[in-house]
Amino acid sequence: MREVALVGAGMTRFAKHMDKGMKELSREAIEGALKSAGVEADALEAVAVGNAMAGLITGQECIRGQVVLREMGIGGIPVINTENACASAATAFHLAWLYVASGMYDVVLALGMEKLYHEDKKKSFAAIGSAIDVELMQKTLADMKKATQEKGGGAGAGKSRSMFMDFYAEFARSHMRKYGTTKEHYAQIAAKNHTNGSLNPHAQFQTPRSVEDVLASPMIADPLTRMMCSPIGDGAAALVLTSAEKAKEFTTKPVYVKASVLGSGKDHQPGDPGVTERMAKKAYEVAGIGPEDLDVAEVHDASAPAELIIYEELGLCQQGEGGRLIDEGVTALGGKTPVNPSGGLLAKGHPVGATGTAQIAEVFWQLRGEAGKRQVEGAKVGLTENGGGMVRGEAAALAVHILSV
Amino acid sequence: MREVALVGAGMTRFAKHMDKGMKELSREAIEGALKSAGVEADALEAVAVGNAMAGLITGQECIRGQVVLREMGIGGIPVINTENACASAATAFHLAWLYVASGMYDVVLALGMEKLYHEDKKKSFAAIGSAIDVELMQKTLADMKKATQEKGGGAGAGKSRSMFMDFYAEFARSHMRKYGTTKEHYAQIAAKNHTNGSLNPHAQFQTPRSVEDVLASPMIADPLTRMMCSPIGDGAAALVLTSAEKAKEFTTKPVYVKASVLGSGKDHQPGDPGVTERMAKKAYEVAGIGPEDLDVAEVHDASAPAELIIYEELGLCQQGEGGRLIDEGVTALGGKTPVNPSGGLLAKGHPVGATGTAQIAEVFWQLRGEAGKRQVEGAKVGLTENGGGMVRGEAAALAVHILSV
Numbered sequence: 001m002r003e004v005a006l007v008g009a010g011m012t013r014f015a016k017h018m019d020k021g022m023k024e025l026s027r028e029a030i031e032g033a034l035k036s037a038g039v040e041a042d043a044l045e046a047v048a049v050g051n052a053m054a055g056l057i058t059g060q061e062c063i064r065g066q067v068v069l070r071e072m073g074i075g076g077i078p079v080i081n082t083e084n085a086c087a088s089a090a091t092a093f094h095l096a097w098l099y100v101a102s103g104m105y106d107v108v109l110a111l112g113m114e115k116l117y118h119e120d121k122k123k124s125f126a127a128i129g130s131a132i133d134v135e136l137m138q139k140t141l142a143d144m145k146k147a148t149q150e151k152g153g154g155a156g157a158g159k160s161r162s163m164f165m166d167f168y169a170e171f172a173r174s175h176m177r178k179y180g181t182t183k184e185h186y187a188q189i190a191a192k193n194h195t196n197g198s199l200n201p202h203a204q205f206q207t208p209r210s211v212e213d214v215l216a217s218p219m220i221a222d223p224l225t226r227m228m229c230s231p232i233g234d235g236a237a238a239l240v241l242t243s244a245e246k247a248k249e250f251t252t253k254p255v256y257v258k259a260s261v262l263g264s265g266k267d268h269q270p271g272d273p274g275v276t277e278r279m280a281k282k283a284y285e286v287a288g289i290g291p292e293d294l295d296v297a298e299v300h301d302a303s304a305p306a307e308l309i310i311y312e313e314l315g316l317c318q319q320g321e322g323g324r325l326i327d328e329g330v331t332a333l334g335g336k337t338p339v340n341p342s343g344g345l346l347a348k349g350h351p352v353g354a355t356g357t358a359q360i361a362e363v364f365w366q367l368r369g370e371a372g373k374r375q376v377e378g379a380k381v382g383l384t385e386n387g388g389g390m391v392r393g394e395a396a397a398l399a400v401h402i403l404s405v
Numbered sequence: 406m407r408e409v410a411l412v413g414a415g416m417t418r419f420a421k422h423m424d425k426g427m428k429e430l431s432r433e434a435i436e437g438a439l440k441s442a443g444v445e446a447d448a449l450e451a452v453a454v455g456n457a458m459a460g461l462i463t464g465q466e467c468i469r470g471q472v473v474l475r476e477m478g479i480g481g482i483p484v485i486n487t488e489n490a491c492a493s494a495a496t497a498f499h500l501a502w503l504y505v506a507s508g509m510y511d512v513v514l515a516l517g518m519e520k521l522y523h524e525d526k527k528k529s530f531a532a533i534g535s536a537i538d539v540e541l542m543q544k545t546l547a548d549m550k551k552a553t554q555e556k557g558g559g560a561g562a563g564k565s566r567s568m569f570m571d572f573y574a575e576f577a578r579s580h581m582r583k584y585g586t587t588k589e590h591y592a593q594i595a596a597k598n599h600t601n602g603s604l605n606p607h608a609q610f611q612t613p614r615s616v617e618d619v620l621a622s623p624m625i626a627d628p629l630t631r632m633m634c635s636p637i638g639d640g641a642a643a644l645v646l647t648s649a650e651k652a653k654e655f656t657t658k659p660v661y662v663k664a665s666v667l668g669s670g671k672d673h674q675p676g677d678p679g680v681t682e683r684m685a686k687k688a689y690e691v692a693g694i695g696p697e698d699l700d701v702a703e704v705h706d707a708s709a710p711a712e713l714i715i716y717e718e719l720g721l722c723q724q725g726e727g728g729r730l731i732d733e734g735v736t737a738l739g740g741k742t743p744v745n746p747s748g749g750l751l752a753k754g755h756p757v758g759a760t761g762t763a764q765i766a767e768v769f770w771q772l773r774g775e776a777g778k779r780q781v782e783g784a785k786v787g788l789t790e791n792g793g794g795m796v797r798g799e800a801a802a803l804a805v806h807i808l809s810v
Contacts, residue, residue: 001508021540052467055460059543061535062457062490063794063801066669070538070796075671076680079802080496083486085467091485095500102507103406130466133475135426138464264471266480275481389468391475396468397484 001101005247005254006403008037009361011237014204014349016117020234022054026068026113029236029354033109037240038250044240045105046078050092050112052085052353052388053127057118068113083353085131086300087388088112089237090262090356090399096241097260106246112358113236114351124232128352129163131389131396165229165303167390169221172305176223179320183223186304187214188326190228190346193301196333197343199373202358204233204349214304228304233349237358253368258287258381259402265394275398276313276385283383283400284315291315294337295379296366298359300387301344310385311339333374341366341374356386360401367405380405406506410652410659411808413442414766416642419609419754421522425639427459431473431518434641434759438514442645443655449645450510451483455497455517457490457758457793458532462523473518488758490536491705492793493517494642495667495761495804501646502665511651517763518641519756529637533757534568536794536801570634570708572795574626577710581628584725588628591709592619593731595633595751598706601738602748604778607763609638609754619709633709638754642763658773663692663786664807670799680803681718681792688788688805689720696720699742700784701771703764705792706749715790716744738779746771746779757793764789765806772810785810 010032012025034041049065060067065079078099084091089112096110118124129137175181194209209227217227247254261283265275273281284290291314299314301307308322316337317325325331331339342348342362345355363382365371381404389396415437417430439446454470465472470484489496494517501515523529534542580586599614614632622632652659666688670680678686689695696719704719706712713727721742722730730736736744747753747767750760768787770776786809794801 023540055466055535056464058539059461059531059535060539061460061532062488062493063536063538063796066794066796066801067538067540070670070672070801073672075669075796076683077669078499078667079489079669080500080667081488083467083488084484088467094483095485098503098507098509102503102509104503104507126464127466130460130464131468133468133472134463134465135428135472262483262485264480264482264484265475267475267478278481389471391468391471391480396471396475 002103003244004097004100004257005242005244006239006257006364007242007247007250007254008033008039008240009364010036011202011358011361012235013202014233014235014351017234018117022113022115023068023071025115025234025236026111027072029238030072030109030111033238033240039107039240041072041074043107044074044077044109045107046099047074047109047111048080048082048092048095050082050088050353050356051114052083052088053130054115056127056130057115057123065111084397085389086302086352087356087386087397087399088353090386090401091397093239093357093360093401094260094262094399097257100241100243106243108241109238110241110357111236111238112354112356114353115234116232116351117234133391165221165224168303168305169224172223175305175309179323181308181323183215184211185308185323185326186223186228187211189304189307190214192332193340193344193346194227196341196374197347200343200348203343203347204231205347224303230302230345230350233351235349235351235354237354237361239357239360255364255367255403255405257401258404259283259400261286261400263398264396265391267392274313275395276310276387279398279400280314283402287402289381289402293381294383296341296363296376296382297337297339298342298362299339299385301340301346302350304346307339307344314385333376338376341371341376356399359384359386363403367403407508408649409502409505409662410647410649411644411662411769412647412652412655412659413438413444413645414769415441416607416763416766417640418607419638419640419756422639423522427518427520428473428476430520430639430641431516432477434643435477435514435516438643438645444512444645446477446479448512449479449482449514450512451504452479452514452516453485453487453497453500455487455493455758455761456519457488457493458535459520461532461535462520462528470516489802490794491707491757492761492791492802492804493758495791495806496802498644498762498765498806499665499667499804502662505646505648511648513646514643515646515762516641516643517759517761519758520639521637521756522639538796570626570629573708573710574629577628580710580714584728586713586728588620589616590713590728590731591628591633592616594709594712595619597737598745598749598751599632601746601779602752605748605753608748608752609636610752629708635707635750635755638756640754640756640759642759642766644762644765644769660769660772660808660810662806663809664688664805666691667802667804669802670796672797679718680800681715681790684803684805685719688807692807694786694807698786699788701746701768701781701787702742702744703747703767704744704790706745706751707755709751712744712749719790738781743781746776746781761791761804764791768808772808
C-alpha cells in the first residue's frame with residue numbers, strides 16, 4: 001500500500017437548495033475540487049460516489065454517479081456508486097483512497113452528494129428512515145399499532161424522523177445520570193458549533209448562538225432542543241486524490257492520508273468498546289499517532305450529545321469527562337484540539353451522503369491554512385469521524401480518517 | 406497488487422421467491438459460499454455487497470448489506486454497499502478483489518442480492534426504470550405527453566419496463582440490415598440458453614426450448630419474442646476471495662482472478678469501440694491472454710441479440726459474424742467456447758443486483774469441474790461480462806473478469 005495525497009477539494013454551501021438537483025450541486029463541488037487541484041477532468045482515472053437516499057427522494061437508483069458525471073462529460077472510467085447512510089461519502093473516499101493506495105490508479109475523485117429537501121416532506125422523512133432495518137421497523141410499527149388499537153388508542157407510526165433524536169436523547173439522559181453531565185454542556189457544544197458555522201461560508205446556518213439561545217430553542221426530545229439537532233440539507237463535496245509521488249505535479253501543499261479505516265457495528269457485551277472507539281484506535285495505530293497529536297477534528301455531531309461522547313470515544317478525554325472538556329474550552333477554536341471548526345453537522349448542515357467528504361474537505365483546508373476566519377492556527381494533523389445508519393443499537397458504518405501535512 | 410483467488414461460491418436458485426426477502430436469500434448464498442470454502446463467518450475481514458433496487462422495492466436504502474449480514478451475526482468489519490444497476494454485483498466483486506489485491510485484507514466476501522418481485526408490479530417496473538437518467542426520462546416523458554396532448558392523443562408514459570427491450574429490438578434490426586443476421590440467429594441463442602438452463606438446478610427456467618418454441622413465444626418488440634428477453638427474478642450469489650497465498654489453507658482447487666476490470670460508457674464517435682470492447686481488451690491485456698484462450702464465458706444476455714453482439718465485442722469473432730458463430734455451434738455446450746452454460750440471464754434469470762456474482766460463481770464451478778450436467782469439459786480459463794444501466798445510449802457500468810485455474 002502506497003501513500004496517498006489529497007490535492008484538491010470543493011463543495012457547495014450546504015443549504016435548502018430547492019432550485020438545484022444533484023447534477024447542479026455535484027457539478028459545483030467537482031469543478032471546485034478540480035480547479036483547486038489544477039487537475040483536468042480527463043486526468044481522472046476513476047470516481048467513487050457516495051449518496052444515501054436519492055432513490056427514495058428522486059427515484060434515481062442504480063447509476064447515480066454516472067448520471068451526474070456524464071452531464072459534465074466525465075465518462076469511460078470506473079464509477080463506483082456506494083452508500084452507507086450518513087457515512088456514504090466517507091465510504092466513497094475510502095474506496096477512492098484504496099484505488100490509489102493499491103497502485104491501481106494515480107488520480108481518483110471522491111464525491112459525496114445529497115438532495116434531501118423535497119416539496120413533499122414525507123419523502124424526506126421516509127428516506128431518513130431507511131438508514132435502519134426497514135423490515136424490522138415495519139414489523140415493530142405494525143406490532144405497536146396492533147397493540148395500541150387493542151387498547152383503543154391511535155396509531156404509533158410516523159415516528160421515523162425523530163427516531164434517531166429519541167435515541168440521542170436517551171443517550172444524553174443516561175450520560176447525565178452516570179457522569180453528572182448537564183444540559184448546559186450539550187448547549188455549549190451546540191453554541192460552539194453554531195458560532196463556528198458563522199465563520200464558514202459553506203455552512204447552512206451562519207448565525208452565532210449563545211448557550212441561552214440554544215436552551216431557548218424549541219424542545220425536540222428532552223434534553224435536546226432544536227439547535228442541538230442537525231438539520232437536513234442539500235449539498236455536495238468532492239476531493240481529488242493522487243499518489244504521494246504524483247501529488248508533486250499538482251501542488252506544493254499536499255495533504256497526506258495517514259489512515260483510512262472503515263468498520264461496522266457488531267453484537268458485544270455492555271462495556272466493551274463500541275465501533276467508534278474501535279475504529280479510532282485502529283486509525284491511530286495505522287497512522288502511528290495518538291489523540292494527543294491531533295490539532296483539529298471534524299466529527300459526526302448529528303446531535304450535541306453525540307459530539308460529547310465522540311470526545312470520549314476518540315480518546316480526547318477519559319470516559320465521562322466530555323463535559324469537563326467542553327467546560328475547559330479544549331474543543332473550541334483557540335483550544336488545544338478544536339472540534340468541528342466548520343460548524344459540524346449542527347451548523348454546517350447534514351446532507352447525509354455529502355457529509356463525509358465535506359468533513360475531509362474541511363480538514364484539508366485547515367491543514368493547508370486555507371480555512372479563513374475559522375482557521376486553526378498551525379494545524380498539522382487532523383481527524384474525521386463519520387458514522388452512518390443503525391442496526392441493533394450501533395452504527396452500521398463508521399469511518400475514521402487521519403490526515404497530515 | 407497481489408494475486409487473488411476464489412475459494413468458495415454459493416447461490417440461491419434464481420426464481421420468483423414471493424415468500425423470501427433479501428435476508429433469507431442472502432443467508433442461503435452466503436452460507437453456501439462459506440461452506441464450500443471451509444471458511445467460518447468470523448474469518449471474514451470485509452464484505453462488499455451489490456444490490457441495485459431494494460430502495461424502490463422494499464424501502465431499504467443506505468445499509469442494505471449490514472441489515473442482511475447482522476441477521477447472520479456478521480458484524481464489526483467494513484461493509485461496502487454498492488450499486489451499478491445490472492452490474493452491481495460485479496462491481497461488489499471488483500471491490501472485494503481490490504481489498505485483497507491491495508494487501509489490505511486476506512479474506513473478503515462478495516455478495517450480490519436482489520428482490521424484484523413485489524405484489525405491486527408497478528414497483529418492480531419503476532425500479533427497473535431507475536437504471537437510466539430518471540430526471541431526463543421524466544422530462545422526456547413530460548415533453549412526449551405534452552406533444553401528444555397537443556395532437557389530441559393519449560399519454561405516452563408508462564413505457565419504462567420495455568424501454569430496454571425497445572433498445573435491444575432496434576439494435577437487433579440494425580444488425581440484421583447491416584450483416585444479414587436473421588431472427589433465427591437470435592432464436593438459436595435463446596434456445597441454446599434455455600436448453601443450458603434445463604441442466605442447471607439454479608436456473609429460473611429449466612425447460613429445454615427449440616428455435617421453433619422461441620419464435621412461437623409472444624412478440625415483445627419485433628424481432629424479440631418473450632423467450633429472447635431475460636425475466637425479472639429474486640436471488641443472491643456470494644463468493645469468498647482470499648490472497649493466492651492464503652487460498653492454500655482452504656482448498657487444493659483455487660480459482661485465480663487474472664483480471665478485474667470496471668469501466669463506464671462515454672461520448673464517442675460512431676464506429677469507435679464501445680465500452681464492452683474497451684473493457685474486454687483491457688482485461689485480456691491484464692490477464693495476458695486473448696479471446697482464443699477462453700474455454701467458457703458467462704455474458705450479459707439481457708436479450709438474445711445482446712449475446713450476439715457481445716460475441717463480437719469480446720473478439721470471439723469479427724464484427725458482423727455473430728450469426729455465423731451461433732450457426733457453427735461455437736458457443737454451444739460442446740463447441741469451442743461455450744457461452745452461458747448456466748442458461749445466462751435468459752434462462753438462469755436476472756435478479757439484477759445478483760447477476761454479476763452468479764456469473765462468476767458459474768465460471769468458478771466450471772473451472773473446478775463442479776458444474777454437473779452443464780460442465781464444459783477441461784475448462785481452464787473463463788470470462789464474465791456484466792453490464793449495467795444506460796446513459797446517453799451506452800452502458801453506465803461494464804465489468805469484465807477473467808478467471809483461471
